[in-house]
Amino acid sequence: MANERLRAALLERGVSIADLADAIRVDPKTVERWITKGREPYRKHRYAVASYLRTDETYLWPEALTRDQVASASESEVVRVYPHRWAVPRDAWGRLFAEASEEIGVLVYSGLFLADDAGIVRMLGEKAGAGVRVRILLGDPESAEVAQRSADEGIDDGMAAKIRNVLVLYRPLRGRENVEIRLHRTVLYNSIYRADDQFLVNTHVYGTPAGNAPVFHLRRVHGGDMVNTYLDSFERVWAGAVPVGS
Numbered sequence: 431m432a433n434e435r436l437r438a439a440l441l442e443r444g445v446s447i448a449d450l451a452d453a454i455r456v457d458p459k460t461v462e463r464w465i466t467k468g469r470e471p472y473r474k475h476r477y478a479v480a481s482y483l484r485t486d487e488t489y490l491w492p493e494a495l496t497r498d499q500v501a502s503a504s505e506s507e508v509v510r511v512y513p514h515r516w517a518v519p520r521d522a523w524g525r526l527f528a529e530a531s532e533e534i535g536v537l538v539y540s541g542l543f544l545a546d547d548a549g550i551v552r553m554l555g556e557k558a559g560a561g562v563r564v565r566i567l568l569g570d571p572e573s574a575e576v577a578q579r580s581a582d583e584g585i586d587d588g589m590a591a592k593i594r595n596v597l598v599l600y601r602p603l604r605g606r607e608n609v610e611i612r613l614h615r616t617v618l619y620n621s622i623y624r625a626d627d628q629f630l631v632n633t634h635v636y637g638t639p640a641g642n643a644p645v646f647h648l649r650r651v652h653g654g655d656m657v658n659t660y661l662d663s664f665e666r667v668w669a670g671a672v673p674v675g676s
Contacts, residue, residue, distance in 0.1 A: 431468045454478040509647040526625045535624035539569035540592035545599040558608040570613040612671035
């Protein structure tokens, strides 16, 4: 059976069979067999292909790793666990975004603590100016989901007010090249802060403000599947969100 995922990844990246073969030092006919006949490469070649195409080995070859191997790799993706968001060092957020060279993503209801940091906002603008794609997802202040989150936290309509405040704080970013801000109507179980292959994931706990909930610091590891789960969630919310101003 042909490997359509590998074929699609090549097309998406604009990479030819010859380009990939040259990059990982194998015969082009070998790469062609991986695609057309679904042949499974050696582990070192799977890793090299996934790295070159900036995707995950388990996506290109779902059956290549055993459950134990995937579980072990996923466990290695956990860098650190913080018991509360307020326990995350203040400069950790800045370091996270400072290391991004391709993609920054923020998925929150309001994320007021971030938008209220003028240094962070300035850094996001500078990163966008350097060609980094910056995507920010905020809760729609008119949505039932935002109203429910406010009720869950016992702050009446406070969440909607926070979001409107954040939209004002992000005015320096709005309209800039490489910056996109959208509003979503999603029940969030986590807030996600992404910088390339690193993530800070702030869990949501019923009746508890996000600032008092745990945070996981994750870094993608080839063969792992935890980071991909959060990345897929981000993309699904993004796809259904509405650009600010529409």
